[in-house]
Amino acid sequence: MATRTKDGQPQPPVPPSHSAESTAGLLRELVAHLRQNRTQLREEWARRITRAELLTAMTEAEIFAEATSVYDNYVEALETGTFEALQAYARNLSERIIPRGVETHEVVGIVLLLRDVLARSLFAKYHEDFDKLVRILDAYEPAANRIANTVAVGFVQERERIIRQQQEAIRELSTPVLQVRERLLILPIIGVIDPQRARQLTEQLLRAIRTNRAKVVVIDITGVAAMDSNVANNLVQTVEASRLLGATVIVTGLSPEIAQTLVTIGVDLSEMATVGDLQGGIEEAERLLGYKVLPLEEVIPKG
Amino acid sequence: MEVPILKQGHYLIASIQSALTDADLSQLREALIERVGRFRSRGVIVDVTALDVMDSFAVRTLRDIAHMARLRGSETVIVGIQPEVAFAMVQLGLTLKGVATALDLEEGLAFLDQHAARVDDKRVPGRLGRG
Numbered sequence: 133m134a135t136r137t138k139d140g141q142p143q144p145p146v147p148p149s150h151s152a153e154s155t156a157g158l159l160r161e162l163v164a165h166l167r168q169n170r171t172q173l174r175e176e177w178a179r180r181i182t183r184a185e186l187l188t189a190m191t192e193a194e195i196f197a198e199a200t201s202v203y204d205n206y207v208e209a210l211e212t213g214t215f216e217a218l219q220a221y222a223r224n225l226s227e228r229i230i231p232r233g234v235e236t237h238e239v240v241g242i243v244l245l246l247r248d249v250l251a252r253s254l255f256a257k258y259h260e261d262f263d264k265l266v267r268i269l270d271a272y273e274p275a276a277n278r279i280a281n282t283v284a285v286g287f288v289q290e291r292e293r294i295i296r297q298q299q300e301a302i303r304e305l306s307t308p309v310l311q312v313r314e315r316l317l318i319l320p321i322i323g324v325i326d327p328q329r330a331r332q333l334t335e336q337l338l339r340a341i342r343t344n345r346a347k348v349v350v351i352d353i354t355g356v357a358a359m360d361s362n363v364a365n366n367l368v369q370t371v372e373a374s375r376l377l378g379a380t381v382i383v384t385g386l387s388p389e390i391a392q393t394l395v396t397i398g399v400d401l402s403e404m405a406t407v408g409d410l411q412g413g414i415e416e417a418e419r420l421l422g423y424k425v426l427p428l429e430e431v432i433p434k435g
Numbered sequence: 436m437e438v439p440i441l442k443q444g445h446y447l448i449a450s451i452q453s454a455l456t457d458a459d460l461s462q463l464r465e466a467l468i469e470r471v472g473r474f475r476s477r478g479v480i481v482d483v484t485a486l487d488v489m490d491s492f493a494v495r496t497l498r499d500i501a502h503m504a505r506l507r508g509s510e511t512v513i514v515g516i517q518p519e520v521a522f523a524m525v526q527l528g529l530t531l532k533g534v535a536t537a538l539d540l541e542e543g544l545a546f547l548d549q550h551a552a553r554v555d556d557k558r559v560p561g562r563l564g565r566g
Contacts, residue, residue, distance in 0.1 A: 334522060335518065338521055338522060345542075376524065378514070378537035
């Protein structure tokens with residue numbers, strides 16, 4: 133395939149096959165170019181980031197510092213063809229910038245900007261030799277795509293990990309298991325119970341029964357507005373599992389709606405002790421444990 | 436693997452050390468029932484603290500032990516069910532309904548003592564009305 137240079141002179145045909153070595157050779161040439169022009173390309177990139185109003189949560193000095201790391205990791209990934217280091221760096225970077233409020237579109241944005249900055253510098257360098265430019269881009273494109281992908285995916289995965297962690301923390305916080313007396317635990321449930329929360333609740337309670345050697349547990353559901361059959365069954369299972377650990381469960385605070393639901397669903401209530409309110413439940417629990425609460429005058433007689 | 440069965444006063448204590456095959460479980464059941472008769476035990480404790488898993492055969496065997504022991508005048512308590520095991524059991528619908536359970540050996544013994552005291556109450560002549 134004959135090609136022409138800018139002034140119209142015919143050039144000898146270029147061999148059509150592009151062997152793996154020539155791609156490697158091109159990449160080496162590319163990497164050398166990127167290293168040589170590191171300073172100005174990095175600055176150009178940082179400028180464009182600011183112009184595009186990305187990473188507003190970070191100071192210019194911070195942006196420049198991170199830009200330097202990303203640039204160097206980028207070039208190294210191009211050079212070695214391996215992406216583990218880049219992946220690790222992407223995760224690490226995400227861990228640092230996510231708490232600062234950096235969003236996904238910003239991270240994707242800056243990586244694409246870098247890609248563009250580097251591509252344009254290649255156009256500038258090889259504009260005289262169109263065919264060479266094409267071959268260099270052929271070598272650059274797949275690697276650049278993979279890099280953008282790795283960084284973006286790393287960021288998103290880190291976000292997902294943090295979200296899961298926070299969800300877990302919220303769940304733990306929202307269902308505390310409290311010891312109010314020796315061998316007596318209270319589990320006040322507030323809000324909506326989905327299957328996952330119900331499961332987490334049960335596991336938490338069973339562990340607490342063992343740790344605190346509880347003999348009675350009062351589960352208060354005053355704060356639960358509605359209950360479907362799945363959750364009702366979960367409650368029954370929790371009661372039964374607690375019994376297997378030697379603890380008696382008293383359920384308190386059933387609203388009329390929930391009482392109706394339980395009866396309508398036909399849940400087996402024979403094993404579940406219930407008392408109207410939390411106070412009654414605690415009094416019953418204390419009775420079961422052999423406590424009796426008396427006013428001081430009776431215990432310490434006057435005179 | 437034979438499960439060691441210890442005699443403690445009127446009670447028998449079977450302490451399971453590791454996972455048991457179905458044959459081991461059956462053998463344990465036979466051994467306990469035989470000893471309950473031989474020693475006229477009032478209580479049996481089966482300690483499953485060491486078990487990470489309990490399948491339906493294990494649960495059925497424990498129920499069988501409790502029922503058979505009761506027929507021979509002895510109360511059974513299963514102790515040491517781990518939280519994860521309890522959770523799995525209720526999810527799979529494997530119940531120990533009608534079988535007493537307690538947190539650990541200490542609680543199990545306390546339960547048997549209380550139970551024995553209640554039974555003795557009933558044995559006093561002239562108290563049939565109270566039950």
